[in-house]
Amino acid sequence: MSLDLKFTFTEKKDTRSGFGDGFLEAGRKNPNVVGLCADLIGSLKMGDFQKEFPERFFQTGIAEANMIGISAGLAIGGKIPFAGTFANFATGRVYDQIRQSVAYSDKNVKICASHAGLTLGEDGATHQILEDLGMMKMLPHMTVINPCDYNQTKAATLAIAEHEGPVYLRFGRPSWPIFTPADQKFEIGKAWKMIDGKDVTIFATGHLVWEAVVAEAMLRQEGIHAEVINIHTIKPLDEEAILESVKKTGCAVSAEEHQINGGLGDSIAQTLIRHNPAPLEYVGVNDSFGESGTPTQLLEKYGLNAENIVKAAKRALARK
Amino acid sequence: MEKQSIEQLQKICTQLRRDVLRMVHAVQSGHPGAPLGCAEFFVALYFDQLRHNPDFKMDGKGEDLFFLSNGHLSAGWYSVLSRSGYFPVSELKTFRKLNSRLQGHPATHEHLPGIRVASGSLGQGLSVALGVAQAKKIDKDDKLVYILMGDGELQEGQVWEAAMYAAHHKVDNLIATVDYNGQQIDGPTDKIMDLKNLKAKWEAFGWEVIETKEGNDLKSVIEGLEKAKAFTGKGKPVLNLLYTEMGYGVDFMVGTHKWHGSPPNDEQLAKALGQLEETLGDY
Ligand SMILES: Cc1ncc(C[n+]2csc(CCOP(=O)(O)OP(=O)(O)O)c2C)c(N)n1
Ligand SMILES: [Mg+2]
Numbered sequence: 001m002s003l004d005l006k007f008t009f010t011e012k013k014d015t016r017s018g019f020g021d022g023f024l025e026a027g028r029k030n031p032n033v034v035g036l037c038a039d040l041i042g043s044l045k046m047g048d049f050q051k052e053f054p055e056r057f058f059q060t061g062i063a064e065a066n067m068i069g070i071s072a073g074l075a076i077g078g079k080i081p082f083a084g085t086f087a088n089f090a091t092g093r094v095y096d097q098i099r100q101s102v103a104y105s106d107k108n109v110k111i112c113a114s115h116a117g118l119t120l121g122e123d124g125a126t127h128q129i130l131e132d133l134g135m136m137k138m139l140p141h142m143t144v145i146n147p148c149d150y151n152q153t154k155a156a157t158l159a160i161a162e163h164e165g166p167v168y169l170r171f172g173r174p175s176w177p178i179f180t181p182a183d184q185k186f187e188i189g190k191a192w193k194m195i196d197g198k199d200v201t202i203f204a205t206g207h208l209v210w211e212a213v214v215a216e217a218m219l220r221q222e223g224i225h226a227e228v229i230n231i232h233t234i235k236p237l238d239e240e241a242i243l244e245s246v247k248k249t250g251c252a253v254s255a256e257e258h259q260i261n262g263g264l265g266d267s268i269a270q271t272l273i274r275h276n277p278a279p280l281e282y283v284g285v286n287d288s289f290g291e292s293g294t295p296t297q298l299l300e301k302y303g304l305n306a307e308n309i310v311k312a313a314k315r316a317l318a319r320k
Numbered sequence: 321m322e323k324q325s326i327e328q329l330q331k332i333c334t335q336l337r338r339d340v341l342r343m344v345h346a347v348q349s350g351h352p353g354a355p356l357g358c359a360e361f362f363v364a365l366y367f368d369q370l371r372h373n374p375d376f377k378m379d380g381k382g383e384d385l386f387f388l389s390n391g392h393l394s395a396g397w398y399s400v401l402s403r404s405g406y407f408p409v410s411e412l413k414t415f416r417k418l419n420s421r422l423q424g425h426p427a428t429h430e431h432l433p434g435i436r437v438a439s440g441s442l443g444q445g446l447s448v449a450l451g452v453a454q455a456k457k458i459d460k461d462d463k464l465v466y467i468l469m470g471d472g473e474l475q476e477g478q479v480w481e482a483a484m485y486a487a488h489h490k491v492d493n494l495i496a497t498v499d500y501n502g503q504q505i506d507g508p509t510d511k512i513m514d515l516k517n518l519k520a521k522w523e524a525f526g527w528e529v530i531e532t533k534e535g536n537d538l539k540s541v542i543e544g545l546e547k548a549k550a551f552t553g554k555g556k557p558v559l560n561l562l563y564t565e566m567g568y569g570v571d572f573m574v575g576t577h578k579w580h581g582s583p584p585n586d587e588q589l590a591k592a593l594g595q596l597e598e599t600l601g602d603y
Contacts, residue, residue, distance in 0.1 A: 037506075039472060039505045039506050039512055039513075040505060041506050042505070059506065060513065061475035061504075061512050061513025062443070063475045088441060122350065123349070123424040123425060123440070124416070124427065124440070125427060126391065126423075126424075126425040126427070126441055127440060127441075291419075291430075292416045292420060292422075292423045293416075293417065293419075294418070298418070
């Protein structure tokens with residue numbers, strides 16, 4: 001049975017390429033934009049910027065802590081550093097360096113984190129960070145962004161270059177549907193209602209926004225009308241949009257490629273519990289590490305695909 | 321384990337290279353370059369040097385232990401572990417697949433024999449190995465702790481914290497080997513972040529340094545490890561600078577960072593296997 005999707009795609013691409021292309025454009029727009037990478041220039045798609053602006057790009061070698069410190073220093077000198085590595089090494093590895101030199105010191109550093117979540121695939125759990133959103137959103141001053149496809153990642157990259165303050169930008173490795181418009185304006189902190197609905201709200205972030213779009217169509221076939229809201233900014237969270245939607249639908253699902261503990265769902269739960277306690281079901285990794293496998297296999301095994309969003313929506317509805 | 325002839329060990333090296341290539345090819349992911357370059361090291365260590373308990377029990381007491389800090393060499397390590405009896409060779413076919421014990425980077429929670437700590441995030445192994453070595457000292461266990469690190473990996477600050485600690489605490493029951501292949505992901509190490517004079521650096525940190533200049537010559541590798549062993553128990557940690565070639569054994573893979581993390585396609589695999597005779601039987 002074919003699905004009547006409200007958003008479709010003709011092309012797939014990795015979100016890290018959206019970052020790389022946005023980074024190059026940001027560099028062309030603003031000579032203060034500089035880049036750093038810890039021996040993963042190819043993986044982060046930072047090579048085009050490096051080629052065009054060699055004097056504004058710094059290879060740090062495999063030394064992430066040093067890279068964060070240097071970024072803070074470049075920011076003191078008025079530059080806008082984009083520091084790139086895998087999400088695991090961009091967060092957990094350097095948490096105290098970020099905490100003291102970037103967040104607490106309020107430095108205009110953009111931490112650019114690729115290969116986040118399970119969908120990095122075969123490299124396995126050592127590299128599949130599922131705790132980064134939690135760690136980063138806990139830091140005062142930090143803005144946390146997790147875009148959903150190539151176009152949104154590119155737009156987000158351009159937006160954070162113009163935003164003053166520390167930012168954590170999370171993206172990924174797999175080739176993924178491009179279903180949002182190329183010319184979109186990215187507003188930090190402003191949730192995007194992608195699909196109107198009345199029965200249940202699906203709040204999704206990152207790669208799982210696509211799964212939410214698919215889940216919406218599956219639910220509609222069963223007569224359930226879900227609202228889909230794209231939460232690209234985890235922090236600051238658009239509480240207004242969340243409350244407005246749940247006031248209408250009366251229940252919600254959160255969907256993220258992250259631990260349930262400390263993720264987007266947790267933030268939404270805090271908002272709901274304070275203002276409008278309503279049933280909320282989580283789609284996320286349930287207190288476990290990942291493993292090697294293909295992205296599709298892993299999303300299925302760990303309960304993160306459209307089918308699981310559908311099930312969660314039904315559980316939420318039943319609790320209304 | 322009974323000592324084997326150089327000829328026999330050489331055959332195991334060739335088989336290990338075949339295993340690595342077939343493993344990364346099968347899942348079209350993983351890291352062939354460095355394990356190809358470290359085949360002689362792995363085989364010399366596991367089939368000639370390590371005094372392992374024959375039961376492969378994992379309590380780690382009374383035997384030499386090995387740790388792989390540069391976890392992306394997993395394919396090579398899994399091959400040598402299985403070929404030396406830690407688990408069935410047939411399990412190599414599960415590498416990097418869903419529900420496998422052979423994770424992309426070494427992991428413990430699937431309980432694969434021979435693996436005692438996860439690795440993959442670089443720069444952490446030497447610290448762990450130091451703890452193991454000190455536990456052995458407390459227990460008056462006279463066996464040794466071995467560890468392999470990458471040369472690019474040495475760019476991590478933690479390695480030097482560990483280096484300082486090791487000399488200060490006279491951890492002399494440890495032999496650390498550096499895979500000195502001069503390559504890392506983005507290019508040659510001297511272009512990415514120059515390591516300069518590694519021998520002098522380690523010496524300045526208080527280590528006994530030996531150089532194995534022919535890291536892809538089995539006899540030299542064994543001699544180097546013997547020499548390193550002779551330096552243990554003398555109050556200093558021992559470093560073995562192992563000069564290797566990334567991608568060694570396959571003419572179109574050798575000496576370049578291009579094969580650090582790229583699997584061969586069908587045609588490349590066939591060509592590569594044509595240069596490596598099947599000796600012990602493919603998995
Ligand atoms: C902390 C950390 N940062 C970055 C990486 C990504 N990474 C994996 S292997 C590698 C290069 C390692 O270089 P080297 O140790 O020389 O190994 P070789 O390329 O010779 O196999 C990098 C940067 C990582 N695994 N861990
Ligand atoms: Mg190297």
